[in-house]
Amino acid sequence: MLDIHWAPWAPLQPLALGWLATAGIEVGVLRLDLVDTLISGNKWFKLAPHLAAAARQGARGLISLGGPHSNHLHALAAAGRRFSFPTVGLLRGEPRETPTVRDLRDFGMRLHWLGYGGYRARHQQGFWDAWRDRYADLHPVAEGGGGLAGAQGCRVLREMLLLQLRSLGWADYHGWWLAAGTGTTLAGLVLAEAGARPVHGALAVPASHGVAPRVRAILAEARVADAGYRLLDASRGGFARLDAELARFILASEREGGIPLDPVYTGKALLALREQVAQGGIPRGSRLVFVHTGGLQGRRAMAECLRELGARLTPIPRDRS
Incomplete structure (x- = not known):
């Protein structure tokens, strides 16, 4: 926990x-x-309430999504490394190497590339269902840590x-x-x-x-x-x-x-x-x-x-x- x-x-x-x-x-x-x-x-401040919610729900870590240069995923992966919790990143586009992507892997984040069409589906109803089934012990966080x-x-x-x-x-x-x-x-x-x-x-x-x-x-x-x-x-x-x-x-x-x-x-x-x-x-x-x-x-x-x-x-x- x-x-x-x-x-x-x-x-x-x-x-x-x-x-x-x-x-x-x-x-x-x-x-x-x-x-x-x-x-x-600003990424930590947006992440903190999600981490608190994950703790209340008994989750082991977090799963979120972003692009191959995402500051949000970078901060999430770094937090996972710093505080020893698992992280998963759902990435926009096809597999590519960027300084950010290399850091994500080095920090221990597990990466899934969604393509462009798959990433556009992130706003559709039911998008998270399959990922919740696959990573039932991880708390999902919206793109960029957005929301209330x-x-x-x-x-x-x-x-x-x-x-x-x-x-x-x-x-x-x-x-x-x-x-x-x-x-x-x-x-x-x-x-x-x-x-x-x-x-x-x-x-x-x-x-x-x-x-x-x-x-x-x-x-x-x-x-x-x-x-x-x-x-x-x-x-x-x-x-x-x-x-x-x-x-x-x-x-x-x-x-x-x-x-x-x-x-x-x-x-x-x-x-x-x-x-x-x-x-x-x-x-x-x-x-x-x-x-x-x-x-x-x-x-x-x-x-x-x-x-x-x-x-x-x-x-x-x-x-x-």
Whole structure:
């Protein structure tokens, strides 16, 4: 039976970037990427309620699903390795090697490749029946740890923030800013804020991925008002799509601000914030909390492309000799 006791901590750090200073806006970054070397980002907070439910039900471990670069599966497999419980991953597509997949195997996760059609069936009624029969002692977790349970696990992020506000010299803050992949973390912050402050979600996926109705469904299940947040399109035309402008922005922001970003989530979210600032959408004097949701392990597969695209737009100094 699962018996896990762990209370991760994420530091709050100031983000020093010229365009923020010019606009008179302060941003503190809640560094979820630093909660652990392997169980990184927002994934643990979404997993924790599922682990608690599995323990109550007497399950031995967890089974979930995701893609070959999935941060969710990576965190789940790492947790299984750290706390000695079995994990099973149902993967999108055909068998392939990625840094993430290699880690999943090294962490002891048992993998099943579903193909693309088989993976699309994950939302159909009865999808889990065969897997429950095969792994009766494992607790199933939805893709990305989504749903109300995962959202409830993210409510603690507000408490973590409040304990550190004075470290930035802040008496208060005006809202949250974060990337949204499933909308679960955003929904958790909306629940935690209860309308006190807005939560801004920069969509890392196109609207067709259904984040908006998923957030509404979570809030409806929690029986709270569908308000207190807004979603902005930051997908740049597709999930995990990296273009030269985004690559250059990420590399420049890392050099100036000293905080690593990933191209799929946090890089897009910060670029969306800069665009909102440039358009006058964030009032001068605002203090925002930017949630670094992790995802840096997935950057490994995009590292070469990131360097190439970033270098393509880097100005070449003229020879003044």
